[in-house]
Amino acid sequence: MKIVVCVKFVPDIQADRRLGQDGRVVRDGGDGTLNELDENAVEAALALAEAAGDSEVVALTVGPAGAEDAVRRALQMGADRGVQVLDDALAGSDVFGTVTALAAAVRRIAADGPVDLVLTGMAALDGLTSLLPAALAAELDLPQLTLAAEVAVEDGAVRIRRELDGASETLAAPLPALVSVTDQANAPRYPNFKGIMAARKKPIQVLALADVGVDPAAVGAAGARTRIVGSSPRPPREDRVLITDDGTAGTRLAQYLAERKLV
């Protein structure tokens, strides 16, 4: 089985995150990491590959110089090889620009043998849109099974369970398919010394847009369908009320809610 797992390099969530004048995320902190929720996708890929035997796990990222750290982490966990789409023209991509580049890379990876499964995390901790998996599935024309809390492959079909909107759903689709996994799906393994050493020898293929046949005008700021025209840090709430309990705070809370018609 050939599995492509999409991993994103994101600014560390604990670092001071901000938007620049152009409305883009300022990525100068240097302390980026593999999006934590993508570790669950990598873990799912590795577990499925181990269960199937004779499999290959390819970690794929679209991102700037430095983003190979996210791929490297996936390799340390046990992925077999990495692919990074790196091109200056990608800067400022919206979700569809990112999807265009990822889909082209998946097709390229499939050129030497079909891809059975594309796995993603449930959300990137910076953009936090959770849009990418559905859009990528549409672009690749694959069935989408999103927000999996459990995932299994059997007899050429993938089956997931998810909890959504107050119900537990089991969904299935024939391979090839795209699955996004939540952090309920598994506990990601921590790379051990052996894994870290082995990862040094694993290849990371760097591809430019031209290598995957994508027109630079279709991605990046040039191709973006949305534009941020202004951004500002939100001042702390002006209408904020802070009280210290003097023994009546509960009653005051009830009054506060009643005054605002929230009861």
Added chain:
Amino acid sequence: MTARCTPCRIPSAGPGRPAVLVVRHAPDALDARSGADPQEAARLVTAARALGEVHVVRLTGAGGGASDDAERVGRYGARALHDVRVGGDAAHPRTLAGAGAGAGAAAVADLAAALGVTTVLLGARPHEQELAALVAHRLGAGLVTGAERVEPGPDARPVAVRRSFAGTWAARVTVERPRAVVTLRTGGLPAVPVPDAAPAPVCPHVAGPPAGDRGWRLVERAEIATGDRPPLVGADVVVVGGGGTGGDFGPVDELADALGGAVGATGVAVAEGWADAATLVGQSGVTVSPRLYVGAGVSGAVHHSNGVAAAATVVAVNPDPQAPIFAHAHLGIVGDLFDVLPQAAAALRRLRT
């Protein structure tokens, strides 16, 4: 020439006003019993009115779906209610699973194109976010998700305002394509009826055969029991208990019941086994946009705050005045939840009677 709806011939818009499509694809959470915000459709239609003439599309599988009725959406100014039955009998009545998200998206995109709309507006639940991505993909539209408001832009297209980084930044986003797809967090938005409005005419549509889902099917579906309390998703009031409960959710449950709200939990409370994983609120759990959020014994870590940034009113109870949650709170109470919550619940019950 004004575009018209093919089956019913309703003109999509008047002179100088673009048409706007509000999509209702809201599963269980919209049932009257669920405690979901019954005003969500009204809030969406009110927001859409500022952008143009409003058409509501209601997506349903066999015999179910969002419960918006023509009278209700009409009262808020919708020009028509388009009732789209997706995927025939195969589709799950509420989630459309079985017909698939792709079939629903195709139906919405076709209608949007036929009516010549400039903006498609949806709520921001997980099903709706996915639908939004698929509709935008089909229409080649720009996509903005989780916006807290939309405003008319300099042309017929909208400007969306969205927050990021746990609500600490606000960005104004425009769309560089003829059409925009926007998902809105409605918790903080008003619902304003239009005087003397008539019920919206209902126009039935039948979507083509399910396409694009390639064998995606629903194997099984079971409702998760939440007892007498409303489910978290779509709840109007959410009371969250965190590490500060020390495992005793009694006061949290009591306040939630006094408010008729849902109970949620933080990562710590779930990890400790004090609360069910399905009640996790935040980044990797449920994103909520209630009118009222109360966090008790919650520190306000980014992973958690990300999921509550859209709450209209935030109340926090915590003995540590430095707790990060106070930065988001409208009302912050420096105190012990075991004192404050039961007292508030008792006062609320008195108000009720």
